[in-house]
Amino acid sequence: MQSVQTDAAILFKMVYEGMRRAGFPADEILLRAGVEISRVNDSARTPNHLQVAFWSAAEEITGDKDFGLHLAEFMPLYRGQVVEYLFLSSASFGAGLKRAFAYQRLVSDVLNGSLQVIGDQICLSNEPYHYKDERALRQFTECFVLSMQRFFHFVTEGKFRFTRIDFSYSHGATAEEYQRLFGCPVHLGQPESRVYFDQEIMEYPLWQSEPELLRLHEQLANEKLQELARTDLVGEVRRAIGATLESGEISLETIAARLNTTSRRLRTQLSEADTSFQQVLSDYRARLAKRLLSQTNESVERIVYLTGFSEPSTFYRAFRRWTNETPVEYRKRKQSRA
Numbered sequence: 445m446q447s448v449q450t451d452a453a454i455l456f457k458m459v460y461e462g463m464r465r466a467g468f469p470a471d472e473i474l475l476r477a478g479v480e481i482s483r484v485n486d487s488a489r490t491p492n493h494l495q496v497a498f499w500s501a502a503e504e505i506t507g508d509k510d511f512g513l514h515l516a517e518f519m520p521l522y523r524g525q526v527v528e529y530l531f532l533s534s535a536s537f538g539a540g541l542k543r544a545f546a547y548q549r550l551v552s553d554v555l556n557g558s559l560q561v562i563g564d565q566i567c568l569s570n571e572p573y574h575y576k577d578e579r580a581l582r583q584f585t586e587c588f589v590l591s592m593q594r595f596f597h598f599v600t601e602g603k604f605r606f607t608r609i610d611f612s613y614s615h616g617a618t619a620e621e622y623q624r625l626f627g628c629p630v631h632l633g634q635p636e637s638r639v640y641f642d643q644e645i646m647e648y649p650l651w652q653s654e655p656e657l658l659r660l661h662e663q664l665a666n667e668k669l670q671e672l673a674r675t676d677l678v679g680e681v682r683r684a685i686g687a688t689l690e691s692g693e694i695s696l697e698t699i700a701a702r703l704n705t706t707s708r709r710l711r712t713q714l715s716e717a718d719t720s721f722q723q724v725l726s727d728y729r730a731r732l733a734k735r736l737l738s739q740t741n742e743s744v745e746r747i748v749y750l751t752g753f754s755e756p757s758t759f760y761r762a763f764r765r766w767t768n769e770t771p772v773e774y775r776k777r778k779q780s781r782a
Contacts, residue, residue: 451551458522462516466517499577510586512585517625536649538646538647540650565643586616607641674713677713677717726766737775744756
């Protein structure tokens, strides 16, 4: 059901802190990319589509074609999230890695990695996520892989090493720069991006291992996954509402049919997400009405239609309930400030 890809808020914070430490013009890059700086202190997940604009803006402003690699050198280690706790409370590096893979969506929706044993090597690959801009793909991938290497290095107290790296894109850094940062051969233009390391590191014991904490961390991780699933559901209902709103025939039954489920099941799922169909519909209408009144010159009569109300009087009552103002008063106040 999920269709909007998002990343954990911690990733944005790590990137921002890395730019600050490296001396990159962080605010200028975000401004060029159209990303609000307020996201640094926001706990909400970040839409992944912003990655393309960010990496493109970063390369253009800094003139550094290896920006992703150089940023990762200064980024703080991935810390303070349930996936890290799961990893460190596991008995071994391999057990922690497998557990992290089970909950990788908590880090990012575009992660769909898998582990494969090839001889005495472990191959870690990720189902490719296609960026239209190959530069953005390269910058994101290299920053992520180097950050992952640094985290694995920390977990194993310096024992972890990549033995080979494959990247799917054809243009990258120099062999010398890759060797300096990864310490292993890097091959470009491969069928998919993969990293390899010795299988024996999977048995490396983690001294922080704690079975009781592990159970608590797994419980928390499962709760977080369920929370994301509920967010997905509400997002799908909102998009379905937006697609049918102007028809005037919007109800729990019509939205359930659009989502290929039953109205009873949808009602139950929304209840489990601590909301209801009427609440989601009302919130959607309120946001749409406010945006149209403050940012467009559409007539109020037209906005009544666009928000799916059958009668102007019903819209007026609802709008006063949302804002304690009439639509005309709200528009005048907002547009005078603008």
